Amino acid sequence: MGSRPADAALAPPEFVRLAAHPLRWRLLAELADGDHRVRELVERVGEPQNLVSYHLRLLRDGGLVTARRSSFDGRDTYYHLDLERCTDALAASGAALHPALRQPPSSPSSPVGRARGRRLAVLFVCTGNGARSPIAEALLRHHTAGRVTAVSAGTSPQPQLHPHTVRVLRESFGIDLSGRRTQHVDDLVGRRFDHVITLCDKAREICPEFGPRRVHWSMADPGAAAETGEAGYAAFQHVAADIDTRVRHLMPVLNTPETVARSEP
Structure with missing residues:
Protein backbone atom coordinates (compact mmCIF):
# COMPACT_ATOMS: atom_id res chain seq x y z
CA MET A 1 0.00 0.00 0.00
CA GLY A 2 1.47 3.33 -1.06
CA SER A 3 2.16 6.22 1.27
CA ARG A 4 2.75 9.91 0.85
CA PRO A 5 6.36 11.09 0.78
CA ALA A 6 7.72 11.83 4.22
CA ASP A 7 8.41 15.47 3.32
CA ALA A 8 4.75 16.03 2.34
CA ALA A 9 3.77 16.44 5.96
CA LEU A 10 6.87 17.79 7.64
CA ALA A 11 4.98 20.53 9.42
CA PRO A 12 1.56 22.15 9.35
CA PRO A 13 1.20 25.52 7.59
CA GLU A 14 2.35 28.55 9.55
CA PHE A 15 -1.21 29.81 10.08
CA VAL A 16 -2.18 26.51 11.71
CA ARG A 17 0.90 26.56 13.94
CA LEU A 18 0.18 30.11 15.02
CA ALA A 19 -3.57 29.89 15.48
CA ALA A 20 -3.62 26.47 17.15
CA HIS A 21 -2.06 27.73 20.35
CA PRO A 22 -4.95 28.29 22.82
CA LEU A 23 -3.86 31.74 23.97
CA ARG A 24 -3.06 32.96 20.47
CA TRP A 25 -6.45 31.72 19.28
CA ARG A 26 -8.13 33.68 22.07
CA LEU A 27 -6.18 36.79 21.11
CA LEU A 28 -7.19 36.38 17.47
CA ALA A 29 -10.82 35.98 18.52
CA GLU A 30 -10.72 39.14 20.63
CA LEU A 31 -9.06 41.14 17.84
CA ALA A 32 -11.58 39.86 15.30
CA ASP A 33 -14.13 41.94 17.20
CA GLY A 34 -12.14 45.18 17.04
CA ASP A 35 -8.82 46.86 17.79
CA HIS A 36 -7.50 46.63 21.36
CA ARG A 37 -4.64 47.77 23.55
CA VAL A 38 -2.47 45.26 25.40
CA ARG A 39 -3.99 45.99 28.79
CA GLU A 40 -7.47 45.39 27.38
CA LEU A 41 -6.40 42.07 25.93
CA VAL A 42 -4.78 41.13 29.26
CA GLU A 43 -8.09 41.78 31.00
CA ARG A 44 -10.09 39.88 28.39
CA VAL A 45 -7.97 36.73 28.30
CA GLY A 46 -6.95 36.76 31.98
CA GLU A 47 -3.25 36.19 31.38
CA PRO A 48 -0.13 38.15 32.46
CA GLN A 49 0.89 41.09 30.28
CA ASN A 50 4.33 39.69 29.49
CA LEU A 51 2.75 36.48 28.18
CA VAL A 52 0.15 38.35 26.12
CA SER A 53 2.83 40.63 24.67
CA TYR A 54 4.99 37.64 23.74
CA HIS A 55 2.20 35.93 21.81
CA LEU A 56 1.15 39.20 20.17
CA ARG A 57 4.70 39.53 18.88
CA LEU A 58 4.50 36.05 17.35
CA LEU A 59 1.22 36.95 15.67
CA ARG A 60 2.77 40.15 14.35
CA ASP A 61 5.83 38.29 13.06
CA GLY A 62 3.44 35.91 11.29
CA GLY A 63 1.67 38.81 9.58
CA LEU A 64 -1.73 38.11 11.12
CA VAL A 65 -1.74 41.10 13.47
CA THR A 66 -0.58 44.69 12.96
CA ALA A 67 0.04 47.44 15.48
CA ARG A 68 -0.11 51.23 15.44
CA ARG A 69 0.70 53.84 18.04
CA SER A 70 -2.35 55.52 19.56
CA SER A 71 -2.97 59.03 18.26
CA PHE A 72 -4.55 59.91 21.62
CA ASP A 73 -1.86 58.57 23.96
CA GLY A 74 1.45 57.86 22.26
CA ARG A 75 2.38 55.43 25.04
CA ASP A 76 -0.42 53.10 23.95
CA THR A 77 -0.45 50.73 20.98
CA TYR A 78 -3.54 49.35 19.28
CA TYR A 79 -3.45 45.85 17.80
CA HIS A 80 -5.49 44.97 14.72
CA LEU A 81 -6.31 41.61 13.13
CA ASP A 82 -5.66 41.51 9.38
CA LEU A 83 -8.79 39.63 8.31
CA GLU A 84 -7.85 39.53 4.64
CA ARG A 85 -4.49 37.97 5.50
CA CYS A 86 -6.34 35.42 7.65
CA THR A 87 -8.70 34.64 4.78
CA ASP A 88 -5.79 33.93 2.45
CA ALA A 89 -3.95 31.92 5.11
CA LEU A 90 -6.99 29.76 5.82
CA ALA A 91 -7.42 29.02 2.12
CA ALA A 92 -3.75 28.12 1.77
CA SER A 93 -3.91 25.88 4.85
CA GLY A 94 -6.86 23.95 3.43
CA ALA A 95 -5.11 23.52 0.11
CA ALA A 96 -2.00 22.22 1.89
CA LEU A 97 -4.08 19.42 3.36
CA HIS A 98 -5.92 18.52 0.15
CA PRO A 99 -6.45 20.30 -3.19
CA ALA A 100 -10.22 19.89 -2.84
CA LEU A 101 -10.11 22.14 0.22
CA ARG A 102 -8.73 25.09 -1.71
CA GLN A 103 -11.52 27.63 -1.48
CA PRO A 104 -11.25 30.93 -3.36
CA PRO A 105 -11.79 33.96 -1.10
CA SER A 106 -15.37 35.16 -1.30
CA SER A 107 -16.78 38.61 -0.73
CA PRO A 108 -18.59 39.05 2.57
CA SER A 109 -22.35 38.83 2.10
CA SER A 110 -24.71 41.75 2.38
CA PRO A 111 -26.61 41.94 5.66
CA VAL A 112 -30.35 41.39 5.63
CA GLY A 113 -30.89 41.09 9.38
Whole structure:
Protein backbone atom coordinates (compact mmCIF):
# COMPACT_ATOMS: atom_id res chain seq x y z
CA MET A 1 0.00 0.00 0.00
CA GLY A 2 1.47 3.33 -1.06
CA SER A 3 2.16 6.22 1.27
CA ARG A 4 2.75 9.91 0.85
CA PRO A 5 6.36 11.09 0.78
CA ALA A 6 7.72 11.83 4.22
CA ASP A 7 8.41 15.47 3.32
CA ALA A 8 4.75 16.03 2.34
CA ALA A 9 3.77 16.44 5.96
CA LEU A 10 6.87 17.79 7.64
CA ALA A 11 4.98 20.53 9.42
CA PRO A 12 1.56 22.15 9.35
CA PRO A 13 1.20 25.52 7.59
CA GLU A 14 2.35 28.55 9.55
CA PHE A 15 -1.21 29.81 10.08
CA VAL A 16 -2.18 26.51 11.71
CA ARG A 17 0.90 26.56 13.94
CA LEU A 18 0.18 30.11 15.02
CA ALA A 19 -3.57 29.89 15.48
CA ALA A 20 -3.62 26.47 17.15
CA HIS A 21 -2.06 27.73 20.35
CA PRO A 22 -4.95 28.29 22.82
CA LEU A 23 -3.86 31.74 23.97
CA ARG A 24 -3.06 32.96 20.47
CA TRP A 25 -6.45 31.72 19.28
CA ARG A 26 -8.13 33.68 22.07
CA LEU A 27 -6.18 36.79 21.11
CA LEU A 28 -7.19 36.38 17.47
CA ALA A 29 -10.82 35.98 18.52
CA GLU A 30 -10.72 39.14 20.63
CA LEU A 31 -9.06 41.14 17.84
CA ALA A 32 -11.58 39.86 15.30
CA ASP A 33 -14.13 41.94 17.20
CA GLY A 34 -12.14 45.18 17.04
CA ASP A 35 -8.82 46.86 17.79
CA HIS A 36 -7.50 46.63 21.36
CA ARG A 37 -4.64 47.77 23.55
CA VAL A 38 -2.47 45.26 25.40
CA ARG A 39 -3.99 45.99 28.79
CA GLU A 40 -7.47 45.39 27.38
CA LEU A 41 -6.40 42.07 25.93
CA VAL A 42 -4.78 41.13 29.26
CA GLU A 43 -8.09 41.78 31.00
CA ARG A 44 -10.09 39.88 28.39
CA VAL A 45 -7.97 36.73 28.30
CA GLY A 46 -6.95 36.76 31.98
CA GLU A 47 -3.25 36.19 31.38
CA PRO A 48 -0.13 38.15 32.46
CA GLN A 49 0.89 41.09 30.28
CA ASN A 50 4.33 39.69 29.49
CA LEU A 51 2.75 36.48 28.18
CA VAL A 52 0.15 38.35 26.12
CA SER A 53 2.83 40.63 24.67
CA TYR A 54 4.99 37.64 23.74
CA HIS A 55 2.20 35.93 21.81
CA LEU A 56 1.15 39.20 20.17
CA ARG A 57 4.70 39.53 18.88
CA LEU A 58 4.50 36.05 17.35
CA LEU A 59 1.22 36.95 15.67
CA ARG A 60 2.77 40.15 14.35
CA ASP A 61 5.83 38.29 13.06
CA GLY A 62 3.44 35.91 11.29
CA GLY A 63 1.67 38.81 9.58
CA LEU A 64 -1.73 38.11 11.12
CA VAL A 65 -1.74 41.10 13.47
CA THR A 66 -0.58 44.69 12.96
CA ALA A 67 0.04 47.44 15.48
CA ARG A 68 -0.11 51.23 15.44
CA ARG A 69 0.70 53.84 18.04
CA SER A 70 -2.35 55.52 19.56
CA SER A 71 -2.97 59.03 18.26
CA PHE A 72 -4.55 59.91 21.62
CA ASP A 73 -1.86 58.57 23.96
CA GLY A 74 1.45 57.86 22.26
CA ARG A 75 2.38 55.43 25.04
CA ASP A 76 -0.42 53.10 23.95
CA THR A 77 -0.45 50.73 20.98
CA TYR A 78 -3.54 49.35 19.28
CA TYR A 79 -3.45 45.85 17.80
CA HIS A 80 -5.49 44.97 14.72
CA LEU A 81 -6.31 41.61 13.13
CA ASP A 82 -5.66 41.51 9.38
CA LEU A 83 -8.79 39.63 8.31
CA GLU A 84 -7.85 39.53 4.64
CA ARG A 85 -4.49 37.97 5.50
CA CYS A 86 -6.34 35.42 7.65
CA THR A 87 -8.70 34.64 4.78
CA ASP A 88 -5.79 33.93 2.45
CA ALA A 89 -3.95 31.92 5.11
CA LEU A 90 -6.99 29.76 5.82
CA ALA A 91 -7.42 29.02 2.12
CA ALA A 92 -3.75 28.12 1.77
CA SER A 93 -3.91 25.88 4.85
CA GLY A 94 -6.86 23.95 3.43
CA ALA A 95 -5.11 23.52 0.11
CA ALA A 96 -2.00 22.22 1.89
CA LEU A 97 -4.08 19.42 3.36
CA HIS A 98 -5.92 18.52 0.15
CA PRO A 99 -6.45 20.30 -3.19
CA ALA A 100 -10.22 19.89 -2.84
CA LEU A 101 -10.11 22.14 0.22
CA ARG A 102 -8.73 25.09 -1.71
CA GLN A 103 -11.52 27.63 -1.48
CA PRO A 104 -11.25 30.93 -3.36
CA PRO A 105 -11.79 33.96 -1.10
CA SER A 106 -15.37 35.16 -1.30
CA SER A 107 -16.78 38.61 -0.73
CA PRO A 108 -18.59 39.05 2.57
CA SER A 109 -22.35 38.83 2.10
CA SER A 110 -24.71 41.75 2.38
CA PRO A 111 -26.61 41.94 5.66
CA VAL A 112 -30.35 41.39 5.63
CA GLY A 113 -30.89 41.09 9.38
CA ARG A 114 -33.51 43.29 10.98
CA ALA A 115 -34.28 43.95 14.61
CA ARG A 116 -38.01 43.59 15.25
CA GLY A 117 -39.02 44.91 11.86
CA ARG A 118 -36.56 47.81 11.77
CA ARG A 119 -33.27 48.21 9.98
CA LEU A 120 -30.11 47.77 12.01
CA ALA A 121 -28.48 51.12 12.80
CA VAL A 122 -24.72 51.72 12.87
CA LEU A 123 -23.03 54.90 14.10
CA PHE A 124 -19.47 55.80 13.09
CA VAL A 125 -17.65 58.36 15.24
CA CYS A 126 -14.36 60.22 14.85
CA THR A 127 -13.22 63.63 16.04
CA GLY A 128 -13.84 65.98 13.13
CA ASN A 129 -16.43 64.00 11.13
CA GLY A 130 -14.58 65.25 8.09
CA ALA A 131 -12.89 62.07 6.82
CA ARG A 132 -12.89 58.71 8.57
CA SER A 133 -16.43 58.49 9.92
CA PRO A 134 -18.22 59.90 6.84
CA ILE A 135 -16.19 57.56 4.63
CA ALA A 136 -17.30 54.60 6.77
CA GLU A 137 -20.91 55.77 6.76
CA ALA A 138 -20.94 56.20 2.99
CA LEU A 139 -19.29 52.82 2.33
CA LEU A 140 -21.63 50.86 4.62
CA ARG A 141 -24.65 52.48 3.00
CA HIS A 142 -23.14 51.81 -0.42
CA HIS A 143 -22.33 48.13 0.19
CA THR A 144 -25.68 47.37 1.82
CA ALA A 145 -27.77 49.36 -0.66
CA GLY A 146 -29.38 51.16 2.25
CA ARG A 147 -30.51 48.03 4.10
CA VAL A 148 -28.60 49.26 7.15
CA THR A 149 -29.07 52.72 8.64
CA ALA A 150 -25.59 54.25 8.62
CA VAL A 151 -24.86 57.51 10.44
CA SER A 152 -21.66 59.37 11.31
CA ALA A 153 -20.77 62.17 13.70
CA GLY A 154 -17.82 63.87 15.36
CA THR A 155 -16.92 64.72 18.92
CA SER A 156 -15.56 68.05 17.66
CA PRO A 157 -16.77 68.31 14.06
CA GLN A 158 -15.15 70.40 11.36
CA PRO A 159 -17.31 72.93 9.48
CA GLN A 160 -17.39 70.68 6.42
CA LEU A 161 -16.02 67.49 4.91
CA HIS A 162 -12.40 67.50 3.85
CA PRO A 163 -12.24 67.99 0.06
CA HIS A 164 -10.19 64.80 -0.29
CA THR A 165 -12.99 62.86 1.42
CA VAL A 166 -15.42 63.91 -1.29
CA ARG A 167 -12.84 63.21 -3.98
CA VAL A 168 -11.77 59.74 -2.84
CA LEU A 169 -15.35 58.51 -2.46
CA ARG A 170 -16.26 59.83 -5.89
CA GLU A 171 -13.17 58.54 -7.71
CA SER A 172 -12.75 55.19 -5.95
CA PHE A 173 -16.35 54.17 -5.23
CA GLY A 174 -18.61 56.37 -7.34
CA ILE A 175 -20.20 57.93 -4.22
CA ASP A 176 -21.13 61.61 -4.26
CA LEU A 177 -20.97 63.37 -0.89
CA SER A 178 -20.71 66.90 -2.22
CA GLY A 179 -22.79 69.25 -0.12
CA ARG A 180 -23.00 66.87 2.83
CA ARG A 181 -22.79 68.56 6.23
CA THR A 182 -20.92 67.32 9.30
CA GLN A 183 -22.68 66.80 12.62
CA HIS A 184 -21.87 66.62 16.33
CA VAL A 185 -22.48 63.53 18.43
CA ASP A 186 -24.61 65.74 20.69
CA ASP A 187 -27.09 66.04 17.81
CA LEU A 188 -27.78 62.31 18.18
CA VAL A 189 -28.55 62.25 21.89
CA GLY A 190 -31.60 60.07 22.48
CA ARG A 191 -31.09 57.92 19.38
CA ARG A 192 -30.36 54.20 19.66
CA PHE A 193 -27.75 52.42 17.55
CA ASP A 194 -27.11 48.67 17.38
CA HIS A 195 -23.40 49.20 16.71
CA VAL A 196 -21.23 52.19 17.61
CA ILE A 197 -17.84 52.18 15.90
CA THR A 198 -15.17 54.71 16.80
CA LEU A 199 -12.43 55.32 14.24
CA CYS A 200 -10.38 57.78 16.25
CA ASP A 201 -8.42 56.96 19.40
CA LYS A 202 -9.38 60.27 21.01
CA ALA A 203 -13.06 59.94 20.11
CA ARG A 204 -13.09 56.48 21.63
CA GLU A 205 -12.30 57.94 25.04
CA ILE A 206 -15.07 60.57 25.03
CA CYS A 207 -17.80 59.14 22.80
CA PRO A 208 -21.18 58.97 24.62
CA GLU A 209 -23.03 55.69 24.97
CA PHE A 210 -25.48 55.14 22.14
CA GLY A 211 -26.16 51.42 22.13
CA PRO A 212 -25.37 47.92 23.35
CA ARG A 213 -22.37 47.14 21.14
CA ARG A 214 -19.28 49.30 20.79
CA VAL A 215 -16.22 48.56 18.65
CA HIS A 216 -13.05 50.50 17.94
CA TRP A 217 -11.16 50.79 14.66
CA SER A 218 -7.87 52.58 15.31
CA MET A 219 -6.68 54.56 12.32
CA ALA A 220 -4.82 57.78 11.70
CA ASP A 221 -6.58 60.93 10.54
CA PRO A 222 -5.59 61.38 6.88
CA GLY A 223 -6.36 65.08 7.15
CA ALA A 224 -3.65 65.49 9.77
CA ALA A 225 -0.89 64.43 7.37
CA ALA A 226 1.71 67.07 6.65
CA GLU A 227 1.67 66.31 2.93
CA THR A 228 -0.44 68.40 0.58
CA GLY A 229 -1.64 67.91 -2.98
CA GLU A 230 -1.42 64.39 -4.41
CA ALA A 231 0.78 63.17 -1.58
CA GLY A 232 -1.87 64.21 0.93
CA TYR A 233 -4.59 62.67 -1.20
CA ALA A 234 -2.72 59.34 -1.12
CA ALA A 235 -3.29 59.26 2.67
CA PHE A 236 -7.03 59.47 2.04
CA GLN A 237 -6.84 56.69 -0.53
CA HIS A 238 -5.04 54.47 1.97
CA VAL A 239 -7.54 55.17 4.76
CA ALA A 240 -10.53 54.71 2.46
CA ALA A 241 -9.20 51.33 1.32
CA ASP A 242 -8.66 50.27 4.95
CA ILE A 243 -12.17 51.37 5.93
CA ASP A 244 -13.66 49.62 2.91
CA THR A 245 -12.02 46.34 3.97
CA ARG A 246 -13.29 46.72 7.51
CA VAL A 247 -16.80 47.61 6.38
CA ARG A 248 -16.98 44.58 4.09
CA HIS A 249 -15.93 42.34 6.97
CA LEU A 250 -18.45 44.03 9.25
CA MET A 251 -21.36 43.09 7.00
CA PRO A 252 -21.47 39.37 7.89
CA VAL A 253 -21.34 40.34 11.57
CA LEU A 254 -24.44 42.48 11.09
CA ASN A 255 -26.11 39.52 9.42
CA THR A 256 -25.60 36.99 12.22
CA PRO A 257 -28.63 35.92 14.30
CA GLU A 258 -26.70 36.77 17.48
CA THR A 259 -26.22 40.37 16.37
CA VAL A 260 -29.87 40.78 15.40
CA ALA A 261 -31.05 39.23 18.67
CA ARG A 262 -28.71 41.45 20.71
CA SER A 263 -30.17 44.50 18.97
CA GLU A 264 -33.72 43.71 19.97
CA PRO A 265 -35.08 45.47 23.05
